[in-house]
Amino acid sequence: MTINTQPKTTLPKQSLIAKLFTHFVLLSCFGVFVVYGVQRFGGNYANDKAQEKIAQAGLSGLVQYDSLYFNPFSLTPSLENVRVGPADAPWLTFARISFNSYPIEHPNLDIDFWIQQSDATKLSRDTAALMRAAGIDTLLGKGHLSSEIENDKLTWAFHLDIKDVGKLTLSADITLLDKTTLIRDLRADTLASIAMGQPSALLSIYEDDIEIGSLTLQYEELGLVQHRYSVSSDDPTNYLGLASALGLAQEGSAEATDIDNALRAFLIAPKNLTVNVQPTAPLSLRTLRDLAEQGALYQDGQITLQVNQ
Incomplete structure (x- = not known):
């Protein structure tokens, strides 16, 4: 029995590296x-x-x-x-x-x-x-x-x-x-x-x-109110009437007074203002417009207004 003692032919290491690189x-x-x-x-x-x-x-x-x-x-x-x-x-x-x-x-x-x-x-x-x-x-x-x-x-x-x-x-x-x-x-x-x-x-x-099921608006003051408005804290009549002007509530109503006071507090020391519209049932755009014209948007639109100083 003859045993082949010749070494196996192997690919030179340099050739293998070159092939991998290629x-x-x-x-x-x-x-x-x-x-x-x-x-x-x-x-x-x-x-x-x-x-x-x-x-x-x-x-x-x-x-x-x-x-x-x-x-x-x-x-x-x-x-x-x-x-x-x-x-x-x-x-x-x-x-x-x-x-x-x-x-x-x-x-x-x-x-x-x-x-x-x-x-x-x-x-x-x-x-x-x-x-x-x-x-x-x-x-x-x-x-x-x-x-x-x-x-x-x-x-x-x-x-x-x-x-x-x-x-x-x-x-x-x-x-x-x-x-x-x-x-x-x-x-x-x-x-x-x-x-x-x-x-x-x-x-x-x-x-x-279209109908609005819910709507949330948040505003963080970084200069707009300070530049745009100058509200004096010793003049309580400034900017009263905003609620009725926006169609949120009837002029002179308790709701209008509450809204005006909240908005005025924000204008005096503005920081964060959040408005939420969460009606019990979705409201069409026509209905929202009609409520605004009637001054009933705040109550019937289930709107909440929050001011964070």
Whole structure:
């Protein structure tokens, strides 16, 4: 019996390392190519869809942006340097508007936005006037908007933080009464009315189509009230009548007095203000408007007002 004593042929260590390195480089190049392809073609598709959505909302001439960045890993787009309003004097300018979930097919929205630092002289006269009333010369802020849909239910959550002005948080539960009304149309009209500075237009468009199940508004004072109002604690007549002016209660009623006292306390030493609308049954926009005209919004709308110093 013959035993083969010849050593086995083995791949030199240097050759094995070179082979592994080559495979790593090839895989890396392939990965980069895939990411680049997803980013480029996904970005083009998202850009086309963004233009389509802007056109559907009737904002083609009022919304411009410099570029669209498409994240190839989360498959979400971000609009860069967005201007809302006339090109020469926009109402607002955003450094970035980022979608945290893919907005094209998915019905829910999750958006972060950053208001670009803007001098009053660079914005529209209406915006500049509001800034002067708020006691600021430069606008800077950030916010978040989320919207979730389940059957005919729509839940909104909106947060806005403006430097040297305040923090505003709004949440609402909405039900569609008209089944032919598409939720995407409601959201588009809402965004368009806000962008155009005419949120009251929704009352006319959807007064019989949607109901408010609950609504909460919270405001944290960071300068707006201090600049806008000067309430003297030794003058009890200042700003009385706010409740009746807002349609919350009848002038001279006990409810109006309580509301006026609470609002005046907030104006004298502003900190946090919370308004809750929690009716026993959902109320349509038409009903809410009628209650305001009757001065019964506070009582029949089941509104509570809380002031925290």
